[in-house]
Amino acid sequence: MSSHLKGAQLQAARTCWSGWLLEGVAKPVAGLPRLRPAAKSWIAEQDASGLFASPLSSTFAIAAPEVWPGWSQTPWDVFGLWAQNVTPNLIAGSSVSSQLSVMASAILNNAQSDGFQVTS
Numbered sequence: 001m002s003s004h005l006k007g008a009q010l011q012a013a014r015t016c017w018s019g020w021l022l023e024g025v026a027k028p029v030a031g032l033p034r035l036r037p038a039a040k041s042w043i044a045e046q047d048a049s050g051l052f053a054s055p056l057s058s059t060f061a062i063a064a065p066e067v068w069p070g071w072s073q074t075p076w077d078v079f080g081l082w083a084q085n086v087t088p089n090l091i092a093g094s095s096v097s098s099q100l101s102v103m104a105s106a107i108l109n110n111a112q113s114d115g116f117q118v119t120s
Contacts, residue, residue: 039060043056043057043060044057074107074110075114076114078107081103081106081107081110082103084106085099085102085103085105085106086099086102086103
């Protein structure tokens with residue numbers, strides 16, 4: 001269970017979501033696997049693919065300790081938030097930088113509606 005979620009319903013939803021992730025962690029649809037054994041397998045597959053100039057395993061070993069320990073992937077689709085809130089404004093001629101606050105508000109609203117306490 002996550003220490004940042006309050007309430008039984010939120011904890012249950014998080015557990016279900018995490019359980020869903022476990023079904024395909026060795027071959028994730030998007031993003032990186034969350035479990036260390038699955039991550040090792042995934043990184044080994046990337047190294048073996050020949051797509052990268054140097055092995056990812058050494059790069060990830062250096063970068064992993066730099067990630068904030070409280071970080072987690074959001075339980076909502078940030079790409080959908082971008083498409084819904086920012087893309088129409090970009091098409092209308094707004095700059096990307098002018099839309100960062102729009103995206104921040106969309107993420108904030110989703111976080112609060114999911115029970116996260118947001119501080120800045």
